[in-house]
Amino acid sequence: MTDQGTATPHVDGLPGTVPIDLDACAAEPIRIPGSVQPHGVLLAVTEPALEVRHVSRNVEQLVGRAAEDVVGAGLASVLGPEAADGIRQHVRTFGDLRARNPLSVDVLGADGPVTVDAILHRVAIGTGTLLVVELEPAHGPRPFSFPNTYQAVRGAIEELNRARTLEELYDVAAREVRALTGFDRVMVYRFDPEYNGEVVAEARREDLNSFFGLHYPASDIPPQARQLYETNWVRLIADVGYTPSPVVPPFDPASGEPLDMTHAVLRSVSPVHIEYLGNMGVKASMSISLLRDGKLWGLVACHHYSGALMPPYGARAAAEFLGSTLSLRLVARAEERELETELAAQGVIARVLHAARDADRALADALVSDPGLLALVPARGVAVRADGLVATAGDVPDDVGPLLDWAASRPDAVTAVTALEEDAPALAATLPGVAGVLAVRLPDDQCVVWLRHEVVQDVYWGGDPHNAKIAREEDGKVRLSPRLSFERWREVVRGRSEPWADAHVRAVEDLRTRLLEVLLLRNRWQMAAARTVQQSLLPRSLPQPPGWTLHARYEPSAGGRVGGDWYDALELPDGRIAVVVGDVAGHGVGAAAAMGQLRNALRAYVLRGEDVAEALADLDALARRTMPDDLATLVVAMVDPETGEAWIGSAGHPQPLLVDGHGRATLASVAVERPIGVGSGAPRATRVQVDVGGALVLYSDGLVDSRSTSLAAGIERLVAAFGAGACGGSVDIDDVVEACRDDDSTDALTLRVLARAPDPASTPAVVAGAA
Template sequence: MTTEQTSLEQAIERCAQEPIQVPGSIQPQGFLLVLDETDLRILQASENAERWLGVPARALAGQAFAELVSASFDLRARLANLPGDEIFPFHIGDTRLHDGAPWQAPLRVLAHRHDQVLILELEPHRGTAQGSEKDNYYPLVRAFVSTLHQVTSIDELLLQSVRQIKRITGFGRVKAYRFDSEGTGTVLAEDADPGYPSYLGLCFPASDIPRQARELYRINRIRVIEDANYQPSPLVPASNPRTGKALDMSFASLRSVSPVHLQYMRNMGTLASMSLSIVVDDQLWGLVSCHHDQPRPVDFQTRTACELLANVLSLQIEAIESHDSTRQLLDLRQRIVRMLGSMADHDSVSDGLLAQPEVMLQFAGASGAAIISAERCDLIGATPPAALVNALAHWLARRDGEAVFHTDNVHRDIEELPELARHAAGVMAVAISQIHSHYLVWFRPEQAHTVNWAGRPEKSVGLQGNLNPRHSFERWQQEVRGFSAPWHPLIVEGVLELRGAVLGIVLRKAEELAQLAGELKRSNKELEAFSYSVSHDLRAPLRHIAGYSELLGEIEGEQLSERGKRFLGHIEDAAQFAGTLVDNLLNFSQMGRSALRLSDVDLNTLADTIRTELVPDYAGRDIVWEIADLPKVIADPAFINMVLHNLIANAIKYTRGRAPARIEIGAVRHRHELEFYVRDNGVGFDMAYVDKLFGVFQRLHRMEEFEGTGIGLASVRRIIERHDGRVWAEGRINQGASFHFTLPLNPKSA
């Protein structure tokens, strides 16, 4: 940042901190008295009071107000009509000054209570701009109000308002402009006499009205400057005796204004102005600004009528915007209901939203969207690449702040991801999990546009380091890039509603899953107990069958016919197979009952041991073994031995008939887990039946072709799942198969 830029920023900040509500002086078209309301004696007076009263301001301190005015004006009685909650100047009546005062014409007396004192402003009666027939503005105001119900657009409402205000005041130019979220004001309506420059459709930069001035416009809805070349009249004494500080004149009609603003007016060719605030939902929505190229008095009645019109205008704008907001909110909620209904009909939030892609985009007025969870990143419409979207999710996870993040300028607000700005200008994201980094994200494209400024918005710094008001008010165009359409507050509010509903759905599904898991756990325990009981009870009769058939063969074998011997052999084989099946079933049931005893397991040593044990099963066969350097894992050694034993034994069995047979054992390291696989070039299987592979008693090959009980792979799955891992298989008929399982790098139970 250059020295010049730093100086300008400092000057702008000093301007924004100028205490404009305590200027210490007034405009001289009237005079101001500060009273102690208990005794109605004067505490402060504007210096120009001498012009009206014939008494120096410093001599007025301590004097009773009654001594300065006509005896017929009873201030105490008049103050009884001042509403207790009234903070704005209130017309309590007219009075003449004491005999001998230089000014003998009637004066209007405006009173308000503020800063622990009673503030009186006295100003002369003055003819209205349109002549005496307009002294009563009631018919004009009534006619204006009666036509408002026919107006349906804000632009038309503003145009009618500026025309009516110009008619009442006689100012040469009256314009109405609206502030955007950044404070830039755009002129939406204007009525001007010939010779006045037109600002219709032009923009005034936010820096033209410092933040403290905006706040003053919000709370005090009218401000009049009758002559931009006026000489301010200071208060005497300078401090409010009740506070020891400068008098707060936030609500005073005669309050003096900043010299910077007066110079701004003169630079603009304006010597008189009146500003009327448009306040909607207690926020400064815009201004009606009246300009004249010559000094111009504005009578109290004129000000009152215009202030009333501005209040009616504010209420009407609020009603129109409220109606539009209600309609927009209804549309948003209808789309929320459709998305929630789809989520409820699907197994996950992602699947539900993916089933309604157009609704999700229309909901936020977006061109693209993303649904991000721990396992996946689903994209809808025009979005950045998935890698950038995931990077955005990581960035969102690191930031602290509101549940909803939104920006209309990604390049400005997400500096860590410069590449993102090449694909989207606007981003809105909401977290849909209180634990995990799960997000819904919407994207908007760049909306390049031209801004027509009322002059170049740049400002300069004076020799004293103060901000110089700009001189340029000629139309100046600026091409604005890098911005998307801004996210409407109602859309942000709708996103928060959607988030709350999604969290509710997720919580309800989690409760349902927890309940289902509990029921499954009970069923599994009952099934395991039943399996154990059946297996245990079957062992004895099977042993008896095997034993008696063996005795029968030994004792009566010579007397049996060949057919009888064959039947007896079938009985012995069946009994032996049934015994093996019962033993395997018993082991399977015990897998869910036995506690895991985790320790370091060397899988290379384990694989070598299993190969040695299985040598009788592949003696005389040509098998090419490819065993990688397997990492050590933390697991239950006995159970992992059963897993590898089953997978290697299956590879040996199903490669029977291959010459040579190839069996590969390897591992792949992932971010949070280790993946192991056993691959062979055997008979393979049809992937259409892959879901049956790991079920109990499920077989894809006939017993005559390949022996087995159908429990081995079911045991593999149960063991791996107990280790918080995953298991799956891939294969093609006659082209081999591969079986995979994973183990976590950091087991929870370790």
């Protein structure tokens, strides 16, 4: 048996031209085998006429009539009037037939009356349905009923209820199912998330070797077989060496479809599975499904080695009842463990969040401090990046930068990896010894990552899992067969960590949701602090030299985030006016702090008499030496109010505008050097003339650049807005801001206008708007 694949490999020793169909087993039509196991007889009849539409060929052994003679006959003529009437009355009385099985009836056999268990269910075929009647020899307590089923398992249920651990539950189940059914070996078989199985308990004959702790590959039970286990909770093969009894006719005369035997207890078994059991030396087998939330969680697998074994229907029903009870207890115990883990996690989260809300502590440090995030998820170490800082706890590599970058780039909010070398080999190369990663992505490249080291495991398989299938050539064709050897096989598993438990992953998801609230709260604090810093650094008043007026407008970025925009104006000792507009990259307290340092340093340079070029060169040198992580753009103008002469320098900032005395606006021909902090070399200053009645306009890129407007288009829009006064009217700068503001802009905007007074006979080109 195998999982489905897309390749068509070849097998050594077989003709290279003969491909192996790896899909054959997984696609095997096990729901419509066309035959039954011969320890019972199957009939499919119409309703309400009860006319036989299909019958298994071995019906002749029961009633003495050939299958071909039975097809088309009434059920009363085949089984006898009393048996047919009993079945008719039963199906009229009860809606859910499977819940009322079996019905005990006396059939007119070839040698006289025979008491059988009639197991009934309906099956869809074509546009209608058929009633399927399966007849098995009657054994065990008569009549079969829920009370005697319960009595058979009453003691076992009491033991299950007394069990305190999963291991005790497994042991009780294996022991009691063996006592009920008489099989030589009964195993509790648990699946992992990939459906590899492990024997977690067994009860066996003393002379048999133990299978406890052995693992079996998922290919032993292909997907369509697992689906049937979820539908039929008990599956019996009374004699592995049986000869199948075909269903006559194989296809329905009306619909042309084969009979669906999904719910048939006599359904014939896949030849591949029969061969698999035969290779293990098993003569009879039975399985009981263990389900959680309707999905296959495990199996109670029963094996008999000394010959055929036919547990009566009552014993099988009791075993099924016990399996259902075990499933409920397993779910309850698992939920108890999950609840305990969840309550413990909520306590840790509450303490961590309390520390995270401390405004006086860095968030990264607060998250890793005791009890910290290592108390939430068992791991060797944890690393956090928040607010631009990195903090770690536990056993963490020296350089976690690549790990944090990887975590911040994950598409999912939470990523769990147990084999890092397989999932991210480049990252694994930077983290020696680390195999497991549990990563939480947060906004703005912030993240939390737990680390687990490699756990080297010795896994013992029932046979080599990498050679779980055998290819055989028959009549020039290659088919897949189950492996022949089930000897204990040791595999050393490396490069993997202990799996991240679902409960811990859910706790991390909850932590992330609540951390987002903390981040929002801390962002509000930072915005308020940054706004306070920024407001304290903006000039309280603007110089107003005779014949000149200064106008300034500032609006924060979208969402009220404080950026690094600033403006300044001061009168120099020689009477000139220095006007500045700058923009530090970033937002928040960091940008505001950088803005303050640059603003104060520039003031000092220009007040001690440096010209524009010298001041920009010194400011760049200061930034590169003391603020290596910050970058800013800046434009500085030094204006002589007597003559209107201005010297302008730009470090990566948009060129200023000049408005002439007639209201015509143009882009000033100013050389734009590299930004502050990059290394501007020898910046240049450009001389321009501000006309009488004209103006010098400085601005930040937030006014002219956005996600939907290019910088060039934004500048054209600004030039047009100031040029609106070219026909002799005046321009209100509030109207300019309104005309140039872009809702798609994510940056703050600053507009600074230094306007020269006009001749008394003329109209000013630029006037102040509302304050």
